[in-house]
Amino acid sequence: MTTAASLTVGALLRTWRERRGLSQLELAGRADSSSRHISFVETGRSRPSEEMVLRLADHLEVPVRDRNALLVAAGYAPRYAHTPLDDPSMNVLREGLEQLLTAYEPYPAVVVDATYDVVAANRGILMLMEGMPEHLLAGPLNVMRLTLHPEGLAPRIRNLREWRGHLLAQMERQIALARSAPLRALYEEVSAYPPPAGTQGFGEDGAYGDGAYGDGAYGDGPVEAVAYLALPLRIEHDGHLLSFVSSISTFNTPMDVTVAELAIETLLPADPATVKYLRSLAP
Template structure:
């Protein structure tokens, strides 16, 4: 189905589309939510208006993102229950401090905090050294990692395994669109898919090398080459829309040579790779 468009739809239609996206029958969902199949059918067809508690229960079992749960509540005539605050807000100060600690402690390796649209919310001091030569307009906020990586004036010319890394990013984008139904992500997909495809890219991602234990991002940095893999982490118990949409992506060197290069690139590092 390619995601669930949510705006401008009746709540029953929204919930039905989410159920279909999650590949659940009415019988399966009703059993999980402890509600009769008949009542669920009435909700989906508009013959019954769900309570806010029912919308939230269905949203939980359908794994609907918090932003879209709020929209479903509005569609059902109820007030949203999940706040959306800036990360700088006092209520989020402890989480923001924890994220900053994660970024700082990850140096000399790069790490970023991204929002739903792959925009950089925060980054550690190891990131800027990898961006040398990127067109200034691509670095203007909000800095979008997909544009930055795949654009011909971004990192793409220095990505030594661009076809495979591009296929990986586009697959992640498709999965997030399916998970969220977000129109901004659809627009982003149309944009980045229109960038010139690298030579050697076929309709399917190329086969991994027998030497790869994980898919690396192989980047030329000056006269050196850095090979990195990433680990993404998210808050598992977020009750705020902003926090629900954040991801911390931490990059690790794939080999000792890359570890040495990253250590030397960190601002203030000595020749041995440690900070002054």
């Protein structure tokens, strides 16, 4: 059985190039090289320099974790550390993330790793999670599992069809980019969840039917028409319909695998009613 560890650097680079849909000529043009040299590297006739490995990895958008694998396959030492987040050297990073999340309150914000496990969350996120069953809150908390599980947030999401489709498409893009086995396993788990009680089930495309949580009025009053700039998350909390637009931030030019795989998701209120309600809950 062939594993990534047993492949040559040329074979690994060819795999990444083909994943990106680039020809040797296109990659050579981007990396200021020649198609002949790229061919020699891929076939093992030429050993690339450390700088060339990193340059090709950059143009192929290879994740930081896999750049280390390329360097090792080429006979070089790994360039990027993989420091546990609870390591003392990460104190400044952790404190900065906690300050950022706290400053964003009362609006929800969360930090997740490469498989959507929660690293840190603020009180806005905890507010949305109120009343969830204990088995979903047993660690490690996972954002995708909490959101799409039929006993999690899914029954509270008013536009579940669209939001579920958005999340699954997001995971598919990440799997295509990184080919992560743990992320693929998570995708297969959450995409197979049955619809929450009260919905009409899945359509032919695997999306939830409208059911009790389709568009329309919530409670006794009509939903105010709002022109959204992006797909909103429309979620019920304690009899109120809240609307959020999601924004995801990552670290620029990370030099550590752990840092490279962190993502900060903030939920920006998408209408005045959501702003007013969340501010009314703030201490």
